[in-house]
Amino acid sequence: MRIAIMGSGGLGGYFGARLVQGGSADVHFIARGQHLEAMRRDGLRIEGPEPLHVRSPSVTDDPRQVGVADVVMLCVKLWDTDSAIEQIRPMVGPQTAVISFQNGVLKDRSLRAAFDERQLMGGVGYVATTIAAPGVIRQTGPMQRLLFGEFDGSRSARGQALLAACLAGGIKAELSTEIVREIWQKYVFLVGLSGTTTTIRQTIGPIRSNPQTRAFLLDVMREVVAVGRAHGVNLPEDYAQVRLQLADDVSPEMTSSMHHDLQRGNRLEVRWLSGGVVELGAARGVPTPLNRAIADILALYADGSGS
Structure with a gap:
């Protein structure tokens, strides 16, 4: 092959x-x-x-x-x-x-x-x-x-x-x-991981350990689940909680490629990640305020203007 x-x-x-x-x-x-x-x-x-x-x-x-x-x-x-x-x-x-x-x-x-x-x-x-x-x-x-x-x-x-x-x-x-569902399942976790690690500028360990940032991570993923379900994707209503368990199981040093890109002054994929959630949510009338906030916070860095 x-x-x-x-x-x-x-x-x-x-x-x-x-x-x-x-x-x-x-x-x-x-x-x-x-x-x-x-x-x-x-x-x-x-x-x-x-x-x-x-x-x-x-x-x-x-x-x-x-x-x-x-x-x-x-x-x-x-x-x-x-x-x-x-x-x-x-x-x-x-x-x-x-x-x-x-x-x-x-x-x-x-x-x-x-x-x-x-x-x-x-x-x-x-x-x-x-x-x-x-x-x-x-x-x-x-x-x-x-x-x-x-x-x-x-x-x-x-x-x-x-x-x-x-x-x-x-x-x-x-x-x-069921590859479409698999793609969305990763999307739920990835949007949460990339959005939190890049805006907070920390690895997943401290984020999942602090009650306030842990709740933020969970709610960011809940928005993705709601948008996916509105688009007909077979995701359980409580799927964000399942993805939170994955966040607990990975290495505390794990971070996202978007966080690495921010640190290096590279372009960011935020327009397709949290920004994509906002776009797809708007198409179905699903509110996505936290992902909108992430996209807005990172807007000045999206084209690679540095950390």
């Missing part, structure tokens, strides 16, 4: 390395800048609970060199989606599965406008990582998981093949028949 990783940062680089380790897939990384140069020179290193060194990855900045892939994993930041779609076109054939493992629930809009619905699968990735240095990805907690599936709920042959490749690499993967 030929797998192309479009965006070889924290998520794409981590799971791509695991796929290489598994040995049952032909994995190609698309990267750029210093990260690309370091991967060519020194390989790709994963630091953390399960260290790994891919010494000679197949890496390029030109997707045309890869050719048509069986699976294209889209792992770029959300603001790069439109440009990434144009870049991956040479890798997408009639039978190719394009899977966005990006954040949020708005991520598949552009893909649906660019490709046939039959070329798309849904995806969700869970991993706490950061680029420690060019060519080096640090995993900051033990959680790692990939979920993917056809939007029509079928268990396709291509989904089964990707599952086998993931499992061979030690990835905790699952082929889902």
